[in-house]
Amino acid sequence: MKALVFENIHTLPNYTDIEISPKENEVEVNISAAALNHRDIWITKGLYPGLVPGTIMGADGMGWYLGKRVVINPGLDWGHNERYQSKKFRVLGVPDHGTFAEKICIPQSYIYDAPDHLTNEEVAALPVAGVTAYRTLFTRAQLMQGEHVLVTGLGGGVALMAALMAKAHGAKVFFTTGSNEKLQKGLQLGFDGGINYKEENSIEKMAEQCGHIDVIIDSTAGEGLNTLMKLCTFGSRIVLYGGSLGKINGINPQPLFWKQMDIMGSSMGSPSDFQAMLDFVAKHRLHPIVDSIYSIEAFGKAFSRMEEGSQMGKIVLSLPQ
Amino acid sequence: MKALVFENIHTLPNYTDIEISPKENEVEVNISAAALNHRDIWITKGLYPGLVPGTIMGADGMGWYLGKRVVINPGLDWGHNERYQSKKFRVLGVPDHGTFAEKICIPQSYIYDAPDHLTNEEVAALPVAGVTAYRTLFTRAQLMQGEHVLVTGLGGGVALMAALMAKAHGAKVFFTTGSNEKLQKGLQLGFDGGINYKEENSIEKMAEQCGHIDVIIDSTAGEGLNTLMKLCTFGSRIVLYGGSLGKINGINPQPLFWKQMDIMGSSMGSPSDFQAMLDFVAKHRLHPIVDSIYSIEAFGKAFSRMEEGSQMGKIVLSLPQ
Numbered sequence: 172m173k174a175l176v177f178e179n180i181h182t183l184p185n186y187t188d189i190e191i192s193p194k195e196n197e198v199e200v201n202i203s204a205a206a207l208n209h210r211d212i213w214i215t216k217g218l219y220p221g222l223v224p225g226t227i228m229g230a231d232g233m234g235w236y237l238g239k240r241v242v243i244n245p246g247l248d249w250g251h252n253e254r255y256q257s258k259k260f261r262v263l264g265v266p267d268h269g270t271f272a273e274k275i276c277i278p279q280s281y282i283y284d285a286p287d288h289l290t291n292e293e294v295a296a297l298p299v300a301g302v303t304a305y306r307t308l309f310t311r312a313q314l315m316q317g318e319h320v321l322v323t324g325l326g327g328g329v330a331l332m333a334a335l336m337a338k339a340h341g342a343k344v345f346f347t348t349g350s351n352e353k354l355q356k357g358l359q360l361g362f363d364g365g366i367n368y369k370e371e372n373s374i375e376k377m378a379e380q381c382g383h384i385d386v387i388i389d390s391t392a393g394e395g396l397n398t399l400m401k402l403c404t405f406g407s408r409i410v411l412y413g414g415s416l417g418k419i420n421g422i423n424p425q426p427l428f429w430k431q432m433d434i435m436g437s438s439m440g441s442p443s444d445f446q447a448m449l450d451f452v453a454k455h456r457l458h459p460i461v462d463s464i465y466s467i468e469a470f471g472k473a474f475s476r477m478e479e480g481s482q483m484g485k486i487v488l489s490l491p492q
Numbered sequence: 493m494k495a496l497v498f499e500n501i502h503t504l505p506n507y508t509d510i511e512i513s514p515k516e517n518e519v520e521v522n523i524s525a526a527a528l529n530h531r532d533i534w535i536t537k538g539l540y541p542g543l544v545p546g547t548i549m550g551a552d553g554m555g556w557y558l559g560k561r562v563v564i565n566p567g568l569d570w571g572h573n574e575r576y577q578s579k580k581f582r583v584l585g586v587p588d589h590g591t592f593a594e595k596i597c598i599p600q601s602y603i604y605d606a607p608d609h610l611t612n613e614e615v616a617a618l619p620v621a622g623v624t625a626y627r628t629l630f631t632r633a634q635l636m637q638g639e640h641v642l643v644t645g646l647g648g649g650v651a652l653m654a655a656l657m658a659k660a661h662g663a664k665v666f667f668t669t670g671s672n673e674k675l676q677k678g679l680q681l682g683f684d685g686g687i688n689y690k691e692e693n694s695i696e697k698m699a700e701q702c703g704h705i706d707v708i709i710d711s712t713a714g715e716g717l718n719t720l721m722k723l724c725t726f727g728s729r730i731v732l733y734g735g736s737l738g739k740i741n742g743i744n745p746q747p748l749f750w751k752q753m754d755i756m757g758s759s760m761g762s763p764s765d766f767q768a769m770l771d772f773v774a775k776h777r778l779h780p781i782v783d784s785i786y787s788i789e790a791f792g793k794a795f796s797r798m799e800e801g802s803q804m805g806k807i808v809l810s811l812p813q
Contacts, residue, residue, distance in 0.1 A: 255727040255752040392745035406576040414745025422743070424713035424735025427757035431576040434755040436748035 173491075174227045174272030175470055177265050180217030183471055184228050184271070191227070191268055193276040200241060200282060204295035205270040205467075206231035207477050207486045208328070209413075214265050215474070223266040230263045231485075232270025233285055233294035240285040243270065243277060244445045245298045253310075253441050262299070262439065270295075271467065273490055283446065286453040296459040296485035297452065299439070300328035304336055305448035306440035307388050307410040316341035318385035321377070321402065323347045325357045325365065328485045329412060331460045333388045334362055339455035345381045347373070356483050360460075374398055383407075390415060397421040400432075408433045460484030467491070494812075495548045495593030496791055498586050501538030504792055505549050505592070512548070512589055514597040521562060521603060525616035526591040526788075527552035528798050528807045529649065530734075535586050536795070544587040551584045552806075553591025554606055554615035561606040564591065564598060565766045566619045574631075574762050583620070583760065591616075592788065594811055604767065607774040617780040617806035618773065620760070621649035624733050625657055626769035627761035628709050633729040637662035639706035642698070642723065644668045646678045646686065649806045650733060652781045654709045655683055660776040666702045668694070677804050681781075695719055711736060718742040721753075729754045781805030788812070 172191075175184040193199055208230055213219045230245040247267060250257025263269050268276070285294040307329075308314045320337040322330050325346040338344045338361065346357050346365040357365045364380035366373040383404040389396065393416025400409065400422065407430065426432065440448070451457070462484040465473040473486050493512075496505040514520055529551055534540045551566040568588060571578025584590050589597070606615040628650075629635045641658040643651045646667040659665045659682065667678050667686040678686045685701035687694040704725040710717065714737025721730065721743065728751065747753065761769070772778070783803040786794040787810050794807050 252727070392743075392748075406573070411745055411749045413749060417745070418741075419743040419745060420739075420741045422713075422740040424732055424738070424740060424757075427713075427755075428732050428734060428759045430757060431759060432757045434748075436745075436751060436753045438749045438752060 172273040173467070175229065175467065177214060177222065177226055177228050178224050180215065180222070183215060183474055186468065186470060189227065189272070191274070191276055196278050197276040198236065198279050198282070199274050199276055200234045200236045200243065201274050202232050202234040202270055202272060202490050203492065204233050204291045204490060205229045205488045206295045207473055207488070208299050209477070210262060211264070212474065212477055221261065221266050226265045227268040227272045228264045229269035229271030231295055231298045232275060233291055234275070236282055240291070240294065241282045242285045242294050242297060242449070243275065244281045244283060244302070244442060246302065246439045246441070246445065247281070249441045253443060256439070271470070271488060283449055286449060288453070288456050289458065292461050292464050292487045292489070293459050295487050296328065296461050300332040300459065300485060301448045301452065302440035302445045303329045303412050303437070304333035304388070305451060306444045307412050307437045308333055308336055308340070308386070309447070310440065310444055311410050311435045311437045312386045312408040314340055314342055314386055317343070319343045319345065319381050319383060320386045320388065321345045321347070321381065321384045321399065323387070323389045323391055323399070324349070326353050326480070326483050327390065328459070329390065330388065331484055335457050335459070336451065338362065339457055343381070345377060345384070347377070353483055368395070374401070378402055386410070388412070392419050393417050394420055397423070400426070403430065403432060405430045406432070408435060410435045410437050412437045462486050464489055493594040494788070496550065496788065498535060498543065498547055498549050499545050501536065501543070504536060504795055507789060507791060510548065510593070512595070512597055517599050518597040519557065519600050519603070520595050520597055521555045521557045521564065522595050523553050523555040523591055523593060523811050524813065525554050525612045525811060526550045526809045527616045528794055528809070529620050530798070531583060532585070533795065533798055542582065542587050547586045548589040548593045549585050550590035550592030552616055552619045553596060554612055555596070557603055561612070561615065562603045563606045563615050563618060563770070564596065565602045565604060565623070565763060567623065567760045567762070567766065568602070570762045574764060577760070592791070592809060604770055607770060609774070609777050610779065613782050613785050613808045613810070614780050616808050617649065617782050621653040621780065621806060622769045622773065623761035623766045624650045624758070625654035625709070626772060627765045628731040628733050628758045629654055629657055629661070629707070630768070631761065631765055632731050632756045632758045633707045635661055635663055635707055638664070640664045640666065640702050640704060641707045641709065642666045642668070642702065642705045642720065644708070644710045644712055644720070645670070647674050647801070647804050648711065650711065651709065652805050656778050656780070657772065659683065660778055664702070666698060666705070668698070674804055689716070695722070699723055707731070709733070713740050714738050715741055718744070721747070724751065724753060726751045727753070729756060731756045731758050733758045783807050785810055
């Protein structure tokens with residue numbers, strides 16, 4: 172079959188022939204759609220640990236198994252502790268064969284029924300972004316109805332998913348973005364307020380819009396976190412699921428302890444988180460935002476779009492049927 | 493009656509005559525012993541908000557009410573939310589009349605039975621340190637048996653109380669201190685390991701002793717937190733109840749999110765925390781560490797000892813009976 176195979180760092184993967192067959196505990200799923208994550212870019216740049224040349228890339232995927240539409244949980248070997256993953260935990264797609272292929276061989280326990288109300292491409296957009304967003308908001312921050320949520324960097328898959336989920340849960344949702352185009356798109360999606368953080372006095376504008384913030388969902392960290400924290404009220408939770416802007420500096424401990432705040436780290440999610448995410452998406456009939464769809468042969472364009480960072484939502488690869 | 497009254501910043505309080513009488517909802521407690529907190533030093537230096545000249549100082553106190561030994565909960569108007577205090581919350585003793593007096597007038601709801609196994613001075617040492625330590629360990633960090641706890645700055649009242657409570661709960665307890673004398677005293681108390689953080693390679697020494705840390709209890713914050721975090725494993729919680737060394741810098745977000753860590757702020761505790769703390773102290777027959785006892789007339793020596801920072805445990809004032 173054809174698949175996108177990781178071979179070397181600093182180049183795109185090869186779209187090439189590769190044969191795989193199920194191990195004793197595995198079944199075959201025919202992949203219909205897969206989606207890109209930042210992780211895929213980091214892998215091609217050699218910025219991810221445990222890279223094994225010759226393995227099929229891709230964490231997000233949906234397809235067919237025994238005549239049913241299914242979605243794959245990309246969090247492998249989480250283990251039995253809900254609080255954190257085991258040492259064996261890894262994300263699907265390098266070093267294990269992933270979803271950028273006509274089929275995948277995987278233990279049946281990672282296969283879940285796809286939500287009926289979603290297109291194939293929307294299902295493929297769910298796994299990594301959905302489980303990450305769900306865990307940050309609910310398992311970690313324990314979001315309550317009516318709370319004020321601030322999601323940073325709205326264009327990203329997790330950020331959009333978190334914003335949609337928070338809104339569906341009855342929260343007021345505010346966001347930051349670095350582009351006026353995304354600002355307009357975010358407001359059109361019905362969120363309660365947003366700012367372009369590159370503009371002057373953007374924090375003051377956000378403060379006017381939101382009054383206060385109870386929960387921040389962020390994947391940047393860096394110098395800006397301290398500024399965002401000034402919006403936070405008593406009992407607020409800041410959940411970090413990434414740190415693209417590097418080290419956190421300048422955090423004033425006084426509001427942190429006096430306001431009984433939490434800064435929480437979160438990464439991916441457990442099988443329970445994954446099932447709860449699917450149930451939440453089905454219950455609220457949420458649609459993940461798909462930015463664009465490319466045939467797998469045009470993966471180069473998909474990777475470029477991801478690297479440029481101009482996407483609003485998930486970039487999906489369509490597989491030949 | 494005689495009491496220690498806050499009059500001006502940058503001087504010690506006045507030991508002087510003052511009359512107080514119970515308001516409609518208050519009862520009188522005859523104070524037998526009171527204890528100092530860092531807060532009392534900050535008040536005399538003008539480093540605490542809401543200072544009202546002419547008010548009696550003191551947050552920690554025990555005494556007699558209706559023939560029973562009682563202890564006073566110093567957390568006023570916490571409110572109904574366990575997660576954080578109300579806007580009306582304040583610590584007893586400036587701007588409300590406090591415990592450094594022959595009697596206090598206070599609503600009955602703040603009066604709790606004193607644990608039977610403790611001396612008067614030990615009871616007076618409990619309230620602020622006990623409720624703060626209890627909340628950091630149990631309400632916030634949800635400490636589990638067998639976990640590894642690191643308590644920084646062991647000489648302080650909260651730090652010692654947290655270390656004793658964690659040990660009683662079945663945790664392994666490690667500590668840092670800035671003096672070899674306190675290091676020896678801490679080891680004599682039966683804790684599992686300790687370092688003098690002023691010595692070279694102290695973090696490496698701690699790593700050898702503890703292997704890993706699950707929970708850090710800290711009131712310093714500052715530049716050092718980042719170093720301590722390197723000891724932390726998956727699912728670890730860092731609870732800050734103060735920030736005497738200032739802003740937190742240099743936190744690497746990657747281990748924070750990948751290890752699903754928490755940095756939690758905590759301050760004082762709710763009435764439920766206070767009752768649970770008393771129950772815990774009684775059940776485990778814990779004795780808070782009393783550094784020294786002064787008659788209230790010798791309060792100047794007590795304040796000096798607090799300011800020098802050489803104490804190991806609580807500094808107690810004894811009231812005339």
